[in-house]
Amino acid sequence: MAEDNILNRFEGGAVEEDKAVDTSKKIKYGIIGTGWIAEAHLKSLKKFEDVEIVALADLIPGKAEAFAEKYGAGNVRFYASGKDLIDNEKDLDAVSVCTYNMQHCPCTVYALEHGVNVMVEKPMSVTLEEALQMQKAEKESGKVLSIGFQPRYDETVKQVKKIVQSGVLGKIYYVQTGGGRRHGIPTPYGTTFIEKDTAGIGALGDIGCYSLDFVLNALGYPKPLTVSGYTSGFFGKKADYLGKPEYVDKFNVDDFGAGFIRLEGGIILDFRISWAMHMDSPGDTIFLGTEGGLRVPATDAWANAGGDLTLYHNVGDKPVETVIPLNENRGDNFDKKLRAFVDSVKYGLEAPVSSDEIIYNQAIIDGIMRSSAEGKEITLDL
Numbered sequence: 322m323a324e325d326n327i328l329n330r331f332e333g334g335a336v337e338e339d340k341a342v343d344t345s346k347k348i349k350y351g352i353i354g355t356g357w358i359a360e361a362h363l364k365s366l367k368k369f370e371d372v373e374i375v376a377l378a379d380l381i382p383g384k385a386e387a388f389a390e391k392y393g394a395g396n397v398r399f400y401a402s403g404k405d406l407i408d409n410e411k412d413l414d415a416v417s418v419c420t421y422n423m424q425h426c427p428c429t430v431y432a433l434e435h436g437v438n439v440m441v442e443k444p445m446s447v448t449l450e451e452a453l454q455m456q457k458a459e460k461e462s463g464k465v466l467s468i469g470f471q472p473r474y475d476e477t478v479k480q481v482k483k484i485v486q487s488g489v490l491g492k493i494y495y496v497q498t499g500g501g502r503r504h505g506i507p508t509p510y511g512t513t514f515i516e517k518d519t520a521g522i523g524a525l526g527d528i529g530c531y532s533l534d535f536v537l538n539a540l541g542y543p544k545p546l547t548v549s550g551y552t553s554g555f556f557g558k559k560a561d562y563l564g565k566p567e568y569v570d571k572f573n574v575d576d577f578g579a580g581f582i583r584l585e586g587g588i589i590l591d592f593r594i595s596w597a598m599h600m601d602s603p604g605d606t607i608f609l610g611t612e613g614g615l616r617v618p619a620t621d622a623w624a625n626a627g628g629d630l631t632l633y634h635n636v637g638d639k640p641v642e643t644v645i646p647l648n649e650n651r652g653d654n655f656d657k658k659l660r661a662f663v664d665s666v667k668y669g670l671e672a673p674v675s676s677d678e679i680i681y682n683q684a685i686i687d688g689i690m691r692s693s694a695e696g697k698e699i700t701l702d703l
């Protein structure tokens with residue numbers, strides 16, 4: 322295949338059309354947990370004329386009220402917990418679960434059991450068992466459960482999937498991915514990311530889930546079969562890495578994780594993620610196939626692309642490299658994630674990011690944690 326033909330196949334980025342919104346029915350919406358990410362949810366939801374934000378909940382007294390005041394939530398009712406909100410808001414259509422990870426499962430299950438559609442933030446949960454409970458509640462309720470991976474709307478993420486799915490790489494047998502920060506343990510808003518009681522998992526759940534979604538989504542979410550994992554937490558014990566010395570005694574999650582995962586279809590996934598390390602990046606994302614290879618240059622965080630993609634292939638018997646320029650993003654990916662969820666609720670569509678897929682993401686994270694604790698490879702039974 323000539324080089325320009327290959328390029329033509331992957332040309333063309335976002336074409337955003339302004340869709341008319343039917344405002345005859347307003348989706349009554351609540352937000353559970355009014356911390357850092359809830360602001361992004363509120364900002365997006367406020368743009369939608371067919372959404373009415375009716376209620377906010379937070380465990381910390383006065384936090385939801387201060388949040389509403391600061392970001393202009395409008396005329397909303399306040400509750401002391403997600404459960405309280407669900408119990409009292411009888412006409413509620415949907416909630417965003419924006420709590421720390423340990424509360425994703427109880428809040429999501431309670432909402433679904435009470436007939437409320439759920440957008441839950443990433444990672445889906447802390448353990449695989451929790452993710453399975455959430456999925457069971459979703460299937461039994463017939464409501465929508467979508468998981469908050471806004472990079473799905475990123476043009477690079479879509480382009481990588483298009484290339485991988487095109488067959489141009491042949492049979493894919495090996496994928497390397499992950500990412501990492503050199504000095505980036507998240508503590509600007511307190512300790513909810515670094516304590517087991519609130520976060521449950523560290524870098525693996527915070528940014529590792531994004532790297533995993535990046536490649537698994539491109540591959541079509543093959544089932545993971547076995548996991549050999551490693552986690553450590555050396556840097557969270559250093560005051561200068563946390564910003565505040567008083568946090569050192571609180572840190573008890575992973576700040577580095579790695580895994581060697583066998584996927585259905587004879588694909589090996591080699592993955593690593595870090596919040597802190599003495600290295601700029603643990604490497605690019607690469608896909609190796611029998612007909613071609615794809616390099617996605619690393620970023621300084623988790624996955625996605627730090628530059629143009631390169632396709633390695635042969636023309637005749639000559640090795641050729643084709644640079645595939647990145648497509649431009651248009652619009653805001655967070656808006657797109659919430660718009661797709663609201664549409665799925667409104668029109669009875671499939672969840673935009675489904676539990677059927679993300680269960681596999683969570684199974685890998687859970688497998689890495691268990692394998693690391695037990696010091697041996699784990700067989701997943703999904």
Ligand SMILES: NC(=O)c1ccc[n+]([C@@H]2O[C@H](COP(=O)([O-])OP(=O)(O)OC[C@H]3O[C@@H](n4cnc5c(N)ncnc54)[C@H](O)[C@@H]3O)[C@@H](O)[C@H]2O)c1
Nearest residue numbers: 354356357358379380402403419420421422424442443513
């Ligand atoms: N998609 C993204 O880009 C993105 C970015 C940052 C964080 N996140 C995810 O969002 C989640 C929240 O992160 P954050 O930084 O906003 O955390 P945060 O600690 O700032 O806020 C969480 C809030 O939830 C409240 N809460 C916990 N349990 C509750 C319950 N049962 N009922 C009501 N309120 C409850 C807490 O009191 C807290 O105020 C995490 O899971 C994180 O991984 C996603």
